[in-house]
Each structure stands twice: as structure tokens, then as C-alpha cells.
Amino acid sequence: MKAALFRKPGDMALETVSDPRLEPGDMLLRLSAAAICGTDIRIYRGRKTRGVRLPSILGHEFTGAIVDTGGHAGWKTGDHAAVCPALPCGTCRECRAGFENICANLTAFGYERDGGFAELIRVPKAFIEAGNLFRLDRGVSQLAAALAEPLSCVINGQDIAGVTGGDTVAVLGAGPIGLLHVMLARQRGAKRIIVVQRSAHRRAAALDLGADVAVTPDEAEGLEADVSIVAVGSPDLANLATRITRPRGRISLFAGFPVGEATAFDLNAVHYGEHTVTGAFGLTKTQFAEALDLIASGSLAVDKLISHRLPLEQVMDAFALAEQGSALKVVVTN
Ligand SMILES: [Zn+2]
Numbered sequence: 001m002k003a004a005l006f007r008k009p010g011d012m013a014l015e016t017v018s019d020p021r022l023e024p025g026d027m028l029l030r031l032s033a034a035a036i037c038g039t040d041i042r043i044y045r046g047r048k049t050r051g052v053r054l055p056s057i058l059g060h061e062f063t064g065a066i067v068d069t070g071g072h073a074g075w076k077t078g079d080h081a082a083v084c085p086a087l088p089c090g091t092c093r094e095c096r097a098g099f100e101n102i103c104a105n106l107t108a109f110g111y112e113r114d115g116g117f118a119e120l121i122r123v124p125k126a127f128i129e130a131g132n133l134f135r136l137d138r139g140v141s142q143l144a145a146a147l148a149e150p151l152s153c154v155i156n157g158q159d160i161a162g163v164t165g166g167d168t169v170a171v172l173g174a175g176p177i178g179l180l181h182v183m184l185a186r187q188r189g190a191k192r193i194i195v196v197q198r199s200a201h202r203r204a205a206a207l208d209l210g211a212d213v214a215v216t217p218d219e220a221e222g223l224e225a226d227v228s229i230v231a232v233g234s235p236d237l238a239n240l241a242t243r244i245t246r247p248r249g250r251i252s253l254f255a256g257f258p259v260g261e262a263t264a265f266d267l268n269a270v271h272y273g274e275h276t277v278t279g280a281f282g283l284t285k286t287q288f289a290e291a292l293d294l295i296a297s298g299s300l301a302v303d304k305l306i307s308h309r310l311p312l313e314q315v316m317d318a319f320a321l322a323e324q325g326s327a328l329k330v331v332v333t334n
């Protein structure tokens with residue numbers, strides 16, 4: 001099969017590789033759509049290595065059509081499916097408490113398992129038995145459904161920060177993740193959504209997708225939010241969040257921050273403001289199901305985030321596009 005083979009940082013190319021070898025109970029999918037995530041780019045550039053094998057196939061946001069059901073009841077070849085990409089161990093303290101996203105023993109597609117930038121994707125039996133495979137009805141866009149994973153992470157972040165109707169929500173950083181935060185906050189009934197973003201075209205995208213106000217970081221000083229979501233890993237934006245969040249408000253450090261760089265955070269702003277600062281990592285299967293429902297029902301038009309769609313043969317062009325600031329979500333299709 002053809003696949004984007006990641007050999008080492010900076011070295012990935014479309015290659016012919018052997019088809020996945022199935023073990024009893026494994027399923028095989030033919031790729032429908034795989035979206036490029038900022039994390040894929042960080043891995044490609046060597047800025048994220050944990051769990052990543054060399055060589056391997058990246059991609060954790062994908063949908064496919066079943067080629068081999070692995071004998072699992074209730075599935076037939078040709079069925080469309082989305083895969084919740086992370087498999088928790090199910091037995092550690094976090095798993096038992098229901099926080100499977102922060103399981104210390106996660107294995108995931110695009111990391112420990114070969115991922116979506118390939119013609120064929122093996123879904124190991126353990127993922128199916130754990131309920132990580134979700135059926136997609138015929139009418140549901142397989143491109144849009146490929147965005148269920150990032151949307152689930154956004155749901156997790158807003159669940160933890162407690163975003164609800166009536167909140168004034170500031171989203172700092174309007175990349176694809178920030179824009180998903182805007183769409184979800186709107187869907188949750190936020191009273192007012194403020195987007196803080198340097199580039200004009202992304203501010204325009206944010207206004208298109210439901211933000212009430214879109215300003216540059218300088219223009220944001222003096223604004224006030226009940227909850228601020230830091231959606232790109234910029235310490236400057238995290239500190240801006242402490243200044244625009246009302247006393248007793250919440251700050252979600254949603255994005256990961258650069259490793260090894262100074263990440264000074266104004267602790268006294270949090271102290272005097274009585275802010276609640278929350279983190280966010282990954283997703284649970286329940287949140288994945290919620291994301292798929294929001295997409296399938298048309299409640300969240302995530303397809304508006306897809307700026308480019310390229311065939312797998314052009315996967316490296318797709319990565320080049322995704323690395324440019326002008327693209328939003330870039331999706332590779334079979
Ligand atoms: Zn992702």
C-alpha cells in the first residue's frame with residue numbers, strides 16, 4: 001500500500017510499504033479522510049517524540065471504510081467508521097475514576113500504532129473491544145467526521161473549564177483548535193465570544209464562525225472575560241489571559257507550551273484575581289461520541305474549517321500547506 005512513512009524528524013515521504021498484517025480480531029479500514037493536526041507537524045519536525053516510533057505512520061484524526069471486519073458482530077465490509085484514537089489501559093487510578101484521557105498507559109494511533117496517512121489502517125482488536133470504533137451513518141461526511149478527535153479535545157477543555165451559557169468566553173489563538181473552541185462555545189450558548197489573534201485572516205475566520213469580536217493581542221488589553229481559553233502554546237497569550245479574565249474567572253491552558261523554553265506565568269495575577277486555572281489533555285470516548293453527534297446532527301459545521309482537501313498521493317504537499325499559516329484544516333483523502 002501507499003503510506004506517508006515518517007523515518008525521522010524532517011524525513012517523511014509517500015512510499016510503498018507492506019500492507020498491515022492482521023492478527024485475529026483486528027479490523028482493516030481503507031482510508032476515507034485523515035486530517036493533519038498541529039501535533040503531526042510537531043512530530044514531523046521533531047518537536048514531539050513521546051510514544052512515536054521510527055519509522056512509523058502518523059495520523060490520529062481519520063475515518064475509513066471497513067475492508068475486513070475481523071469477525072466482529074454488527075459490522076460489515078463497506079461500513080464507514082471513525083476511530084477514537086487513544087486506548088486507555090482501563091485499570092489505572094485515572095481510568096477507574098473515569099479520566100481515561102490522562103491514563104498513564106495510553107496507546108494511540110499515530111504514536112504507538114500506525115495511523116491514518118495510509119491507504120489501509122489496521123485497527124487492533126483491543127481498540128474494537130474497548131469500543132473505540134464508531135459507526136458513521138451514510139449521510140455523515142467522512143471528512144467532517146475526521147475532525148471528531150480535535151473537537152473531542154475541545155469538548156474536554158470546555159468541560160473542565162465549565163464553559164456554559166451566559167459566559168463571556170475569550171479564545172486566545174484562532175488556529176483550527178481555537179476556531180473549534182469558538183464554534184463549541186457558541187453552541188453552548190456563550191453570551192459573548194472574544195477572539196484574540198494576531199493574523200487578520202484568522203480573525204476574519206473567527207468572526208465567520210461565530211465570534212462576536214476579534215482583536216489583536218494589543219487591542220485585547222482592557223477587555224473582560226469570564227473564561228479565557230489559551231488555544232495556542234504562547235506564554236505571552238497565557239499572561240494576557242490573566243489580565244483579561246475577570247476576578248474569580250477561569251483560565252484554560254488548553255494548548256501545550258513549548259518544551260524547554262521559559263514559560264513565565266504571572267502567578268500574582270492568578271493569586272490576586274482568584275482565578276481558577278485548568279489544564280486539558282486529550283479526550284474520552286464519551287466526548288468522542290458527543291463530538292460525532294454534534295458533527296452528524298449538523299449542530300457544529302466543522303467542515304467549514306477544512307480549507308484544503310488533497311489525495312493521499314499529495315500527502316507531503318498537504319503537510320507543507322498545513323505548516324503555512326494560511327491554511328486551516330488540511331485533510332488527506334483516499
Ligand atoms: Zn489532533
Ligand SMILES: [Zn+2]
Nearest residue numbers: 089092095103
Ligand atoms: Zn489507565
